[in-house]
Amino acid sequence: MYYSLLSNIETPKDLRKLTEAELPQLAKELRQFIIDIVSVKEGHLGASLGVVELTIALHYIFNTPIDELVWDVGHQAYGHKILTGRRDQFHTNRQLGGISGFPKRSESQYDTFGVGHSSTSISAALGMAIASQLNGAYNKKHIAVIGDASIASGMAFEGLNHAGVTNANLLIILNDNAIGIDPSVGALKEYLTEVKTNKRLARHNIIKALNFEYTGPIDGHDFGALIKELKRLKKSNGPQFLHVVTTKGKGLRQAEENQVKYHAPGKFDKYTGELVPSEGDPKPPKYQDVFGYTLVELASQNEKIIGITPAMPTGSSLKYMMEAFPNRAFDVGIAEQHAVTFAAGMATQGMVPFCNIYSTFLQRGYDQVIHDVVLQRLPVIFCLDRAGLVGEDGATHHGVFDLAYLRCIPDIIIFAPRNEMELRNIMYTAQKGLALPIAIRYPRGRGITLDWKRPFEEIPIGKGEQLRFGKEFAVLSVGTIANNVSEAIEKSGFTNHFSHYDMRFVKPIDHALLSQIFRTYQTVITVEDGVVTGGFGSAVVEFAAGQGFKGKLVMMGVPDRFIDQGSVSQLQEISGISVAAIVAELKKCISDQ
Incomplete structure (x- = not known):
């Protein structure tokens, strides 16, 4: 045209010259x-x-x-x-x-x-x-x-x-x-x-x-x-x-x-308006769909389960529960504060509310999280979609602060699944009757597993796990950034040197596992897709200080500045948590020993 x-x-000024x-x-x-x-x-x-x-x-x-x-x-x-x-x-x-x-x-x-x-x-x-x-x-x-x-x-x-x-x-x-x-x-x-x-x-x-x-x-x-x-x-x-x-x-x-x-349709034909179809083999599911379908599955077994979202039924995939159980799923409009306290009210009556809010938007209901939910130890299940670096929406939408702003609150459980099955299993575990509220944070976009819909397994609260054994160094991660760590260890050329631990819970963090790690290794690296200031790495460093750890600690995460827009891979590179950045840090550990 x-x-x-x-x-x-x-x-x-040029516009105003027109008739x-x-x-x-x-x-x-x-x-x-x-x-x-x-x-x-x-x-x-x-x-x-x-x-x-x-x-x-x-x-x-x-x-x-x-x-x-x-x-x-x-x-x-x-x-x-x-x-x-x-x-x-x-x-x-x-x-x-x-x-x-x-x-x-x-x-x-x-x-x-x-x-x-x-x-x-x-x-x-x-x-x-x-x-x-x-x-x-x-x-x-x-x-x-x-x-x-x-x-x-x-x-x-x-x-x-x-x-x-x-x-x-x-x-x-x-x-x-x-x-x-x-x-x-x-x-x-x-x-x-x-x-x-x-x-x-x-x-x-x-x-x-x-x-x-x-x-x-x-x-x-x-x-x-x-x-x-x-x-x-x-x-x-x-x-x-x-x-x-x-x-x-x-x-x-x-x-x-x-x-x-x-x-926000993605690519489309500008002449016909039709969306450009995705190509290639079948893809793993989006995390939001793992949440949405799993919630319907759980709700069919537990009539106390309630779904709540502030104006994001499609983006969060709560729409599936709204279709299956319309009387038990609520879009409360753009009202995060109300969503949180509404969920708290539900919990006082014995319901099991899953309150699904984008990580960046839960910031808007922070007082309600503290005052109305956690202070009263009400077992609300917060599902924080779009956690971590979200890409092109930029600084206003990155979900990088949640681990830091939630970790300082007493009596809350914080969990970050590394894959789709972990998300399913923590949702299953949470609805069985936790005594405390829990925040489950997961990223925007697709997972890594095609056959994700597996039988449920209960996850022990506050327990991490070892994914790989190495002789000299320990790398600790939480959430889906574990995939970057695993790939980086493989690419480093020093696979036998690095142990990899998925800590899973930022709160309560696994003290027994950390004690074992600090007794075994003199260099410990933490990796997270949240802000490094006050987040997961800070929790590990605080524990190490209490243990009198004398070795080397390296924290990798989103730096102490706002990150602008770009693809997730570009922003991970800028933030120093890409596969290449982790490989460089691992090689530095080898050269420094």
């Missing part, structure tokens, strides 16, 4: 540009396609970046990036050394607030608006674009509650498309659906009751309606709320019809 208008737009009559053509070009790039380079698709007209209208009417625009979550901001000086870099989106898949303050002055997790835009934009008033910038506008799934989060309501009693120049735009990653859920979603047609509800509007000037709903793909309303709101002061109805995936038939799959 020839981008006759888009190719001449370097910044929103309103030219905007539909620009929208067509921008939408196609996103499709052309994402079809090959992959990334988030449907959300950005749905806000093309809204993105253009916002930059056309408001004086960005002086007027400040905050995108909630951020996977809807591809069009924003393309129109704000990053068109020619967009092909590097989410790649190592390229631009981030989410708004990032260090990347552009137009990215006014870094995002990646949901429901932060209202609080951030309100903070900006009040600060601007304090700085004397009374005419400056602050716009938060938030989805209907994100606005149901508690933090969004906290922001609304505060904003309604201020005179801040804050415009909240609700991008209402009835879907986040999965379809939106809850009473607020039902209200937003009804308010579009029910005049009685429109008169008793929730947003108006919170002291906002409410407008809408309007068609988010109608430039005439958008431009007219945004011009009016630009001249108004105080907290304002614009309800915009859009279609996620707009402009690509398959993305409109299958909004869940085309949220």
Whole structure:
């Protein structure tokens, strides 16, 4: 496609030179540009396609970046990036050394607030608006674009509650498309659906009751309606709320019809929209599917089992239990804090809640983990998907902090399976009646075993195991990074020199096994796919110090800095935990002896 208008737009100043009559053509070009790039380079698709007209209208009417625009979550901001000086870099989106898949303050002055997790835009934009008033910038506008799934989060309501009693120049735009990653859920979603047609509800509007000037709903793909309303709101002061109805995936038939799959579809044909089929032999399962199918299997045997997820039934594969046992599986919306405490309440009544949350998102419910679950010793089973380095989603999504932030909490069990069978078996063990809560963390992507669905075996709590015997050095790992260690020992050329231990449990860590290791070896190496500061290696070092160990300790893990986007293999290399990096460390041990 020839981008006759888009190719001449370097910044929103260029956009504002167009006539309103030219905007539909620009929208067509921008939408196609996103499709052309994402079809090959992959990334988030449907959300950005749905806000093309809204993105253009916002930059056309408001004086960005002086007027400040905050995108909630951020996977809807591809069009924003393309129109704000990053068109020619967009092909590097989410790649190592390229631009981030989410708004990032260090990347552009137009990215006014870094995002990646949901429901932060209202609080951030309100903070900006009040600060601007304090700085004397009374005419400056602050716009938060938030989805209907994100606005149901508690933090969004906290922001609304505060904003309604201020005179801040804050415009909240609700991008209402009835879907986040999965379809939106809850009473607020039902209200937003009804308010579009029910005049009685429109008169008793929730947003108006919170002291906002409410407008809408309007068609988010109608430039005439958008431009007219945004011009009016630009001249108004105080907290304002614009309800915009859009279609996620707009402009690509398959993305409109299958909004869940085309949220981030992988490679697809830009002409037909059809997904590019995977090639090759049968592949091992994704860890999320091992969790999902195993949970259904266990739930069919144990009627007390409950499944809980905050807005990720597809991404976590809890969808399988929702299909098999719809009365025992709950999508609570983008509400991690509620999910944790909801699970705690279930546990007080003798239920066995499996609370499945991405590792990076459990951070949002940290107080609830400590205060509502662990302090009361309630046996909630946390299943932390996407643990470790997750790849192209980058710093906002890496699940590298969980071992460190959970390990400091008393009375919690922490387990990291090295393969699919270990995940199945710890789930089986956990539902048999643990006295304490447990966190099970496993990575994004596929495992290593085709015949993973084997009979269950109970795992003894707090016990590690030796995978390989060597005479001189010990390598300790936890979780699936064990595969890198095993491969590195094989490739090192010194296989008889290195013992390999899978410690399995970070808490309680196997003191008896560690004591044996420190009595036997003078050099001990720890390897983890989490932050090295405060994580698994730190636990081993703390134990060694208590034992008066005088030998050499080497900790390998994610360094003490945020890791940007790239493939998992690239980021493991950067973090020093790739197979090659481990081989280098093993050879160094040999040369130093």
